[in-house]
Amino acid sequence: SQQGEEDPQALSIQEGENATMNCSYKTSINNLQWYRQNSGRGLVHLILIRSNEREKHSGRLRVTLDTSKKSSSLLITASRAADTASYFCATAYTNAGKSTFGDGTTLTVKP
Amino acid sequence: EPEVTQTPSHQVTQMGQEVILRCVPISNHLYFYWYRQILGQKVEFLVSFYNNEISEKSEIFDDQFSVERPDGSNFTLKIRSTKLEDSAMYFCASSDPSGPSYNEQFFGPGTRLTVL
Secondary structure, rough: OOOOEEEOOOOEEEEEOOOOEEOOOOOOEEEEEEEEEEOOOEEEEEEEEEEOOOOOOOOEEOOOEEOOOEEEEEEEEEHHHHHOEEEEEEOOOOOOOOOOOOOOOOEEEEE | OOOOOEOOOOEEEOOOOEEEEEEEOOOOOOOEEEEEOOEEEEEEEEOOOOOOOEEEEEEOOOOOEEEEOOOOEEEEEEEEEOHHHEEEEEEEEEEOOOOOOOOOOOOOOOOEEOOO
């Protein structure tokens, strides 16, 4: 299975701290995407990182990919209460192929 | 910013009834997807669609499911005879096969289907 698995399952931090979430997968991928989901809401696309990339940034988000370890991490710097949500990684093994989601990390940022 | 839209936001139906969930993908996107998320569970792939045909489907996507692109803008998921276990949030997604954001799958807000 190429299924992504996130850890930790739950993370609770204070506002202003950094949050790091990890994703591991089992087979070679074409790309990996990170999404945010607020409770009962839709999936918001955060970042896509391709298999030939090692790091990408978007605002306060930093994503790394280590294909040798089959893992990725999402770092949110200077977290805010509004960052409270579930975060999912989704892997795809072909261009435009289906995404396989992990169980997600539930992040709580306390004001 | 362009976005994927879905209607209705919430659909309640009786077991055995047919439902059609509607999606309008981002206009220049060519790949379309349906996923579902049962409450408290992970997001699961159902089907992908390209060039007016199914390109991939999961085990979940059995004969009671079908997809259609009836015109140049809509993408629909039909469930012929709903079961209680079809209750879930259904997400439509689309992606662009070219350009700087190629392969990024953008999701709609979802349709919450409740089967009674």
